[in-house]
Amino acid sequence: MKAEVRNLEEKFHWRMITGNEASLNRPITLPDINRPGLELAGYFNNSQVKRLVVIGGKESRYIADEMDEINQRRVFEFLTNEKTPCIIITNGQPCPPVLEEIANRKNFPVFITNSRTSIVVVNITNFLDEMLAQSVIVHAELVRVYGVGVLITGPSGLGKSEIVLDLVNRGHQLVADDRVDVYRIHNSLVGRTAQVIEGFMEMRGVGIIDVKRMYGVTSVAERSDIDFEIALESFKPDEDYDRLGLEDKEYTEYLGISIMKMKIPVTFGRPMATIIETAVKNYLLLREGFDSAKEFEERVLEEITRNQANHSEIPEPPIHDYLPAK
Numbered sequence: 001m002k003a004e005v006r007n008l009e010e011k012f013h014w015r016m017i018t019g020n021e022a023s024l025n026r027p028i029t030l031p032d033i034n035r036p037g038l039e040l041a042g043y044f045n046n047s048q049v050k051r052l053v054v055i056g057g058k059e060s061r062y063i064a065d066e067m068d069e070i071n072q073r074r075v076f077e078f079l080t081n082e083k084t085p086c087i088i089i090t091n092g093q094p095c096p097p098v099l100e101e102i103a104n105r106k107n108f109p110v111f112i113t114n115s116r117t118s119i120v121v122v123n124i125t126n127f128l129d130e131m132l133a134q135s136v137i138v139h140a141e142l143v144r145v146y147g148v149g150v151l152i153t154g155p156s157g158l159g160k161s162e163i164v165l166d167l168v169n170r171g172h173q174l175v176a177d178d179r180v181d182v183y184r185i186h187n188s189l190v191g192r193t194a195q196v197i198e199g200f201m202e203m204r205g206v207g208i209i210d211v212k213r214m215y216g217v218t219s220v221a222e223r224s225d226i227d228f229e230i231a232l233e234s235f236k237p238d239e240d241y242d243r244l245g246l247e248d249k250e251y252t253e254y255l256g257i258s259i260m261k262m263k264i265p266v267t268f269g270r271p272m273a274t275i276i277e278t279a280v281k282n283y284l285l286l287r288e289g290f291d292s293a294k295e296f297e298e299r300v301l302e303e304i305t306r307n308q309a310n311h312s313e314i315p316e317p318p319i320h321d322y323l324p325a326k
Contacts, residue, residue, distance in 0.1 A: 003028040003131040005086045005109055008052075011127055012113070014088065017095045019109035026109065028052065028085045031128035033121055035059065040067065040075055052124060053079055053087040056117035060093040072098040080108040088124075090117040133183040133190075134255050142175040142191045142224060143167050145280045149191060149224035151180065151259075152276070154232030158266055161201055163232075165211075166273035173221040174211050177201040182226065184255035192223040228260055228283050230276060235267035249286075260286075 006024035009016065034051040038044075040062055055063075063072065076099045079087065086109040089095055095110055103110045113120060141152040141164045152160050161177055168174050176193035177200065183190045192198075199212040199220045212220045229252050252261040262279055266272060282292060 003128060014111035014113045017110045017112055018100055018103035019107055023107050023109045026085045031125055031132050033124055036079060044078055049081055049083045052085050054120060055089045057091045063096050069098060076102045080106050090115060090120050129185055133185050135181055135183045136255060138180045138182050140180050141177055142180045144173040144221050144224050148228055148280050149226045150280060151226050151229045158232050161203060163272045168215055168219050173219060175221045175224045182254050189226040189254055189257050190223055191226045230279060231261055231263045232266050233263060235265040
């Protein structure tokens with residue numbers, strides 16, 4: 001996605017000191033910030049000019065106490081270059097007059113906030129991480145089941161929307177129907193849908209329904225982490241499906257992040273919502289380190305071993321018992 005200074009201004013409502021409406025169109029391409037300690041000391045080599053500049057309390061005191069007007073002009077001319085999105089001054093510190101003069105001449109945006117520097121840095125980084133995150137569009141359903149973000153994939157016409165609606169009717173939350181926008185934020189996958197279709201579902205034979213109005217405000221979630229994928233497929237009688245869960249766990253990858261995947265066949269009359277709830281509960285147990293299939297296998301092996309031991313304790317009859325009677 002693309003980000004502009006305007007997005008920051010609309011999100012945080014900082015006090016704008018310099019720049020007009022057009023200056024808010026400056027692009028932001030990096031989610032990082034620059035605390036310009038080295039630049040204030042006159043070292044400009046290897047400076048990342050595309051980062052937002054945050055001037056905190058230490059920088060403000062250094063500017064006021066240690067820098068004369070000539071040095072300030074040299075530094076602020078560099079910091080307000082055409083690639084730098086904007087400058088944010090924290091802790092309610094005043095904007096240096098030299099910076100204000102240069103920024104007005106260049107129509108460069110400078111903001112002041114009363115928030116502490118650490119809070120500003122965290123807020124900016126988190127916000128821009130989402131705005132600039134890698135993304136991909138997936139044809140699927142996304143629903144929160146027992147707090148787990150479940151991506152339900154499968155071919156069209158298999159009844160994914162109907163299954164999700166049944167899950168919503170059971171108290172779970174719809175996040176996205178048919179189109180899921182998947183973002184990589186740090187080392188997690190986050191899913192949501194386009195704002196224009198948020199909370200709506202398409203049902204064949206019924207049309208578009210408003211899930212939030214029909215099932216209540218808690219039936220819809222704006223976004224969700226994506227933890228688990230359930231891939232639905234048409235039942236094939238000749239397919240050898242895993243019945244015990246002892247096969248190696250399958251994973252799928254989106255944007256370089258792997259999540260567990262389970263294939264579930266769909267056939268007429270099968271209670272898919274109940275099966276998905278069961279699959280999610282089993283996933284939660286696996287995440288906690290409990291593997292039902294392996295525990296069952298261990299019990300069977302223990303029973304076999306016990307039976308073999310009991311069988312070996314039965315004494316062999318004397319050999320004469322096998323001889324014909326005289």
